[in-house]
Amino acid sequence: MLQKVDIQDEFQLPPEPDRGHLLRPSFYWALVKRRWAYFFIPFFLIAPLAVGVALLWPATYLSEGKVLVQSQQIPTELVRPTVTSAAQERIQVIEQRTMTRDNLIAIIDKFQLFPEKRSLMSVTELIALMKKQTKITPVDLQMDFKQRSRAALENPTIVFSVGFEYSDPVTASRVANELMTRILGEDLRDRTSRATDTTKFLAREVQRLQADNATLDARIGQLRVAQGKPATSGAPDQQTTNLGQLKAELVQKGALYSERHPLIQSLKKQIEAFEKVAQPPPAAADTNVAASLEALVAQQEALQKNLDTASNKLAAAQLGENLEKNQQSEKLEIIEQPTAPQEPIRPNRLKVGALGVVLAIMAGAGLAFLVEISDKAIRRSSDILGVVDSQLIVSIPYIVTTAEIRRRKRRLLLFIAGLVLLVTGALVAGYLFLPPLDLIIAKARVGLFK
Secondary structure (H helix, E strand, O other), X not given: OOOOOOOOOOOOOOOOOOXXXXXXXXXXXXXXXXXXXXXXXXXXXXXXXXXXXXXXXXXXXXXXXXXXXXXXXXXXXXXXXXXXXXXXXXXXXXXXXXXXXXXXXXXXXXXXXXXXOOOOOOHHHHXXXXXXXXXXXXXXXXXXXXXXXXXXXXXXXXXXXXXXXXXXXXXXXXXXXXXXXXXHHHHHHHHHHHHHHHHHHHHHHHHHHHHHHHHHHHHHHHHHHHOOXXXXXXXXXHHXXXXXXXXXXXXXXXXXXXXXXXXXHHHHXXXXXXXXXXXXXXXXXXXXXXXXXXXXXXXXXXHHHHHHHHHHHHHHHHHHHHHHHOOOOOEEEEEEOOOOOOOOOEOOXXXXXXXXXXXHHHHHHHHHHHXXXXXXXXXXXXXXXXXXXXXXXXXXXXXXXXXXXXXXXXHHHHHHHHHHHHHXXXXXXXXXXXXXXXXXXXXXXXXXXX
């Protein structure tokens, strides 16, 4: 005889665990009551440590000043500057020259920097540390686009800052002032040297062209004498007068310059040329003399043009040199002097302390949840579903006995008494063995705790 069998219950899937307790505040309050020790132990270990680090961290001060690249005071249409390199390029060059090994060692020795690290670090490491704490950066000037004129776009205002980081604010300001002084001195020497070198080069070029022109003039005069023409349009004794003046000038210059000086060599060539003209020229064909004379005259005209151009350039270079020496050209000007800072740039004690407290809270909460997750104890009816059949579960309320209530009260009183004793002992110990709190904070701010 066939019998109907209901197999639905045999293959019924187990019910999913109930997670609704995670949304109830009572679950978290019960978790806090059970795992409060696992929360407070990491908190009381990490939070005071973070606050102590924030208070005792040595302070770092930044003293910096600002330098303005001032444009030329005299209009460039009247006097052209000799040094035409871009200001940004000169600043980079000056920075590299200022940050050389010798300069940095001189600054370290002058102000006795890093006294506690000198015995532990080599000279190269000290120089690297000095470069790291030196700040030379351009200042970005925010300007409205409508206010920018064409001249401002062609010649932008350039400002850069020079600073130094150190644990002592007074020393930081002194080193920053020394760096700015060296930068300004290096810029002045660089511009003056360039202008002087340009003037010397053009002066030598003008002297060379004058000597060549005098030699050509003497040869032209000699050929004209050979043709039976007067060498010059002046008086008959003009050549004799010029020869005497050249000899007198040679004697005068010879007392100042050596025999190898270009000016002395030029005067000697002119004297030799005039002496050859004074001698009777050899007989020559008129055709060859005329051709040579025309070629020399054309060569002299081209040479005279070059001499005039070089003379004009020399005059402009001399004006530019005077402009640089009088500091009326483009120059660096201090618009903000480095001073001793009042507040450190590092560390941000409030931020460090707050981050430490947050980290302590996260560590305590994480440890409490980790212990709770790893605990396999059964506290809710949903936890029994993984052990027995759900149809066999019956909810029985928990019955609190009088002994348990007394035990809880006793534990609470003991905890409060222990906490009061701990806080009182810490305050007494701090009062007896530690200096005043305001003194500790003041020392920490100035970096005396190292």
